[in-house]
Amino acid sequence: MASPRAMNEEEQKRLSSVFHAYNVDNSGRIETNEFTTICQELHVPSQDADGIFNRLDMDKDGTVTLEEFISGFKEQHQEDEDDDTEADDNKSSGGEEEFSNNPEQVMSRGLYYEAGST
Numbered sequence: 001m002a003s004p005r006a007m008n009e010e011e012q013k014r015l016s017s018v019f020h021a022y023n024v025d026n027s028g029r030i031e032t033n034e035f036t037t038i039c040q041e042l043h044v045p046s047q048d049a050d051g052i053f054n055r056l057d058m059d060k061d062g063t064v065t066l067e068e069f070i071s072g073f074k075e076q077h078q079e080d081e082d083d084d085t086e087a088d089d090n091k092s093s094g095g096e097e098e099f100s101n102n103p104e105q106v107m108s109r110g111l112y113y114e115a116g117s118t
């Protein structure tokens, strides 16, 4: 069956640098307000930002550590594996906007954002 895709070192480094770009006060954790601010800069709607943050913040202490950040991505990768079955369901769900921005999309925007500023 689906074996979890191992994240290579380069990918982890990349995530780590994104994490540090988001962690503007260098506290070692991304706080809700930091995340919200960055999402605003990336033009992510605040309800999506909340959803992404809650998803990454696995122990619900209101901050995202590097560990949570990286494992959030790992989960995302694994979920992608069995996404094809759910794709059809989305059509019938109609007007309600589910959580359409996944962390990976948002963070990749962050990557470009960071790359542009250096």
Ligand SMILES: [Ca+2]
Pocket: 057, 058, 059, 060, 061, 062, 063, 064, 065, 068
């Ligand atoms: Ca946390």
